[in-house]
Amino acid sequence: AQTVTQSQPEMSVQEAETVTLSCTYDTSESNYYLFWYKQPPSRQMILVIRQEAYKQQNATENRFSVNFQKAAKSFSLKISDSQLGDTAMYFCAFMKLSGSGNTGKLIFGQGTTLQVKP
Amino acid sequence: DAGVTQSPTHLIKTRGQQVTLRCSPKSGHDTVSWYQQALGQGPQFIFQYYEEEERQRGNFPDRFSGHQFPNYSSELNVNALLLGDSALYLCASSFDGYGYTFGSGTRLTVV
Numbered sequence: 001a002q003t004v005t006q007s008q009p010e011m012s013v014q015e016a017e018t019v020t021l022s023c024t025y026d027t028s029e030s031n032y033y034l035f036w037y038k039q040p041p042s043r044q045m046i047l048v049i050r051q052e053a054y055k056q057q058n059a060t061e062n063r064f065s066v067n068f069q070k071a072a073k074s075f076s077l078k079i080s081d082s083q084l085g086d087t088a089m090y091f092c093a094f095m096k097l098s099g100s101g102n103t104g105k106l107i108f109g110q111g112t113t114l115q116v117k118p
Numbered sequence: 119d120a121g122v123t124q125s126p127t128h129l130i131k132t133r134g135q136q137v138t139l140r141c142s143p144k145s146g147h148d149t150v151s152w153y154q155q156a157l158g159q160g161p162q163f164i165f166q167y168y169e170e171e172e173r174q175r176g177n178f179p180d181r182f183s184g185h186q187f188p189n190y191s192s193e194l195n196v197n198a199l200l201l202g203d204s205a206l207y208l209c210a211s212s213f214d215g216y217g218y219t220f221g222s223g224t225r226l227t228v229v
Contacts, residue, residue: 043206043222091160
């Protein structure tokens, strides 16, 4: 069975600074996707970034980037130029891909609460 | 374009009762998944519906059941409610299975 672990329950960062959230996962699968989701107080889970395991290049979306270390099963999220609107709970998630495509089942970590301070 | 819509927003039920939660997927999406999120925890997969059938299921008892309608909307039913069923229930929809759009959830409180 796959597991996702986020070892930082809470983090804080000053506005405009950079912060890195950690995530490790355990799987014997070779084909999978990894995700970072953001959940603000509005409760809606919002996709931040996605990484395909077969791609060596780390994914980037504007101020958000990942450091994907497949051998180490590590998937960290770096937020640059932090903004007050980045305050939220962040979840790392894993999805196995079947031979016929995706399985669609997301396995989430426990989450990291990030507070951006003015 | 409306995203995923869930109803109701909040719900209070008594232990032993039954509850039905509803989800309308994003326009163009045909796959619906349900997740249970306990306070301060990550969401846990309940089940997924595609073409009106349950495609896969997580580790939840049979008290949790669902349905998908021809218009792709979905319901989650929970029977014989327990205090431990109190949680945020999230619905997520997708077309290709890779990009999921989540709703804002239904907060269920069992007293």
